[in-house]
Amino acid sequence: MPSARFAPARPIYPVAGIRAVEARALPGAVPPLMERAGAAAAALALRLLDGPGSVLVACGPGNNGGDGFVVARHLKAAGLRVVVAFAGEPAKLPADASAAHAAWLEHGGSTSAELPPPPPGGWNLVVDALFGIGLQRPLEGRYAGWIATLNAQPCPRLALDIPSGLDADSGRRLGPCFAASHTVSFIALKPGLLTLDGPDQCGELHLQEIDVDAEALAPAPGHEITPALFAGRLAPRARNSHKGSYGDAALIGGAPGMVGAAILAGRAAANLGAGRVLVGLLDPATLPVDILRPELMFRSAPELLAEAGIAAFAVGPGLGQSDAAWTLVHAAIALPAQLVLDADALNLVARDPGLQAALAHRSRPAVLTPHPAEAARLLGSTTADVQADRIAAACRMAGQLKAWVVLKGCGSIVANPDGHWWINSSGNPAMATAGIGDVLSGILAALLARGWDAGEALLAAVHLHGLAGDRVCAAQGLDSGLLADELAPAARACFNAWVVPSPADAPQRPTE
Numbered sequence: 001m002p003s004a005r006f007a008p009a010r011p012i013y014p015v016a017g018i019r020a021v022e023a024r025a026l027p028g029a030v031p032p033l034m035e036r037a038g039a040a041a042a043a044l045a046l047r048l049l050d051g052p053g054s055v056l057v058a059c060g061p062g063n064n065g066g067d068g069f070v071v072a073r074h075l076k077a078a079g080l081r082v083v084v085a086f087a088g089e090p091a092k093l094p095a096d097a098s099a100a101h102a103a104w105l106e107h108g109g110s111t112s113a114e115l116p117p118p119p120p121g122g123w124n125l126v127v128d129a130l131f132g133i134g135l136q137r138p139l140e141g142r143y144a145g146w147i148a149t150l151n152a153q154p155c156p157r158l159a160l161d162i163p164s165g166l167d168a169d170s171g172r173r174l175g176p177c178f179a180a181s182h183t184v185s186f187i188a189l190k191p192g193l194l195t196l197d198g199p200d201q202c203g204e205l206h207l208q209e210i211d212v213d214a215e216a217l218a219p220a221p222g223h224e225i226t227p228a229l230f231a232g233r234l235a236p237r238a239r240n241s242h243k244g245s246y247g248d249a250a251l252i253g254g255a256p257g258m259v260g261a262a263i264l265a266g267r268a269a270a271n272l273g274a275g276r277v278l279v280g281l282l283d284p285a286t287l288p289v290d291i292l293r294p295e296l297m298f299r300s301a302p303e304l305l306a307e308a309g310i311a312a313f314a315v316g317p318g319l320g321q322s323d324a325a326w327t328l329v330h331a332a333i334a335l336p337a338q339l340v341l342d343a344d345a346l347n348l349v350a351r352d353p354g355l356q357a358a359l360a361h362r363s364r365p366a367v368l369t370p371h372p373a374e375a376a377r378l379l380g381s382t383t384a385d386v387q388a389d390r391i392a393a394a395c396r397m398a399g400q401l402k403a404w405v406v407l408k409g410c411g412s413i414v415a416n417p418d419g420h421w422w423i424n425s426s427g428n429p430a431m432a433t434a435g436i437g438d439v440l441s442g443i444l445a446a447l448l449a450r451g452w453d454a455g456e457a458l459l460a461a462v463h464l465h466g467l468a469g470d471r472v473c474a475a476q477g478l479d480s481g482l483l484a485d486e487l488a489p490a491a492r493a494c495f496n497a498w499v500v501p502s503p504a505d506a507p508q509r510p511t512e
């Protein structure tokens with residue numbers, strides 16, 4: 001089975017879901033979950049320390065603080081100098097945290113109500129056990145000051161469960177927020193670790209399931225994206241095949257001044273193995289050939305839309321919002337082919353309830369690829385509102401337009417019309433540049449042309465697109481300056497490595 005090659009897609013739970021899992025896992029758990037969590041975190045801390053030293057553990061007033069007391073106890077037992085800062089009232093700690101606090105004291109530990117100054121030579125590790133999934137509001141006063149001091153320590157900074165100050169559901173910094181170099185999260189992934197500000201705040205993310213099989217206890221509303229989700233499609237081609245077996249992908253866009261967008265999309269589609277790639281341009285003055293990619297065939301956009309037998313259209317790269325563009329979007333939605341709408345095609349849909357209704361009534365769901373500003377237009381809200389709850393925004397678009405949607409950005413969210421969602425962890429900020437979205441549209445068009453269904457194609461394209469960006473940036477040492485056109489050959493290489501693995505290929509697990 002091809003799927004055995006790939007790490008399974010792990011479940012992701014918002015706070016309410018984690019609470020449901022905990023409620024079923026906690027009673028009678030031996031050892032108690034907090035003991036398991038603390039022991040697992042201490043093992044990671046020891047790896048980060050790599051020798052003797054001084055550790056500061058900052059504990060909060062809830063069970064996240066309880067995890068911190070357990071970590072402190074293990075590190076002290078391992079011979080480290082451990083200082084615990086705890087400003088709460090022991091009598092008000094929840095039961096598990098109270099037991100962990102008592103055990104810390106029994107083992108000779110003590111607490112300080114203020115953050116102590118660093119020892120000579122500084123801390124070797126600071127541990128953030130202030131707030132986890134129970135954070136209710138922005139940190140202020142004493143705790144805001146503690147966060148600023150912890151963030152200024154030039155040593156590994158380990159967050160327990162989630163960096164304090166980060167909203168576990170949305171990935172939004174609520175105010176001052178711990179800047180972790182490493183985060184160890186317990187039981188299951190939370191969306192806030194993976195999207196918006198989460199990846200910046202978490203540093204290197206480690207999941208410790210602490211022997212809890214979350215999905216056996218409560219259904220997960222979301223999952224991470226791994227190739228396991230579409231592994232069934234990753235078989236080598238049959239020898240007895242020809243270009244007609246892999247479909248025609250058509251890219252529609254390229255208004256005057258924006259022809260490059262359609263060409264980028266077309267080149268990407270060619271690299272992802274569509275049988276033929278046709279580019280339909282709005283700009284009548286364009287040269288009818290891409291000299292560097294002569295495999296592409298050029299048409300006028302209306303001509304291409306009228307052509308019979310096209311398997312998949314991607315409409316939007318460089319399209320503009322002219323009347324002619326509206327006519328093309330209107331016609332494309334009415335076609336029975338697979339359909340991707342991107343960029344200005346989405347802006348035209350946002351302005352026109354008629355197009356929205358037509359989209360929602362298509363016999364095959366379309367694939368929509370908005371960035372947050374386009375999403376805000378589609379939802380009639382603001383970019384800030386979209387970013388405040390990216391999962392809700394993606395699910396609303398998918399539900400209203402009966403389409404598969406990717407809300408792009410750090411930790412892209414894929415949502416289907418039934419309300420399930422996925423978060424992608426591949427990709428990097430060098431990809432925040434013009435033309436990158438056009439390449440995604442081209443990859444999508446190719447996979448759809450090859451006969452993949454909308455969901456498989458979108459999950460694969462989003463993951464592959466990010467992976468290609470990671471590969472180019474790693475190979476060239478780029479933080480910025482990535483060119484969109486560099487992505488397509490890298491995506492081709494990553495895709496083919498999925499289909500024909502080299503023996504050295506380990507299962508892909510981005511976060512561990």
Ligand SMILES: NC(=O)C1=CN([C@@H]2O[C@H](COP(=O)(O)OP(=O)(O)OC[C@H]3O[C@@H](n4cnc5c(N)ncnc54)[C@H](O)[C@@H]3O)[C@@H](O)[C@H]2O)[C@@H](O)CC1
Pocket residue numbers: 022026033034037038060061062063064065067094096130131132133134135136137138139140143160161162186
């Ligand atoms: N219950 C258990 O056995 C387990 C709990 N776990 C840990 O427990 C955490 C959740 O614990 P809790 O539900 O107690 O929540 P937290 O420990 O995250 O925080 C809750 C406490 O913080 C206070 N608070 C919230 N926001 C505040 C703010 N802005 N300023 C000041 N005080 C604020 C609340 O009033 C409450 O006292 C998880 O993140 C995880 O670290 C893990 O050990 C796994 C097992």
Ligand SMILES: [K+]
Pocket residue numbers: 064128129130131132159160161162163164
């Ligand atoms: K924390």
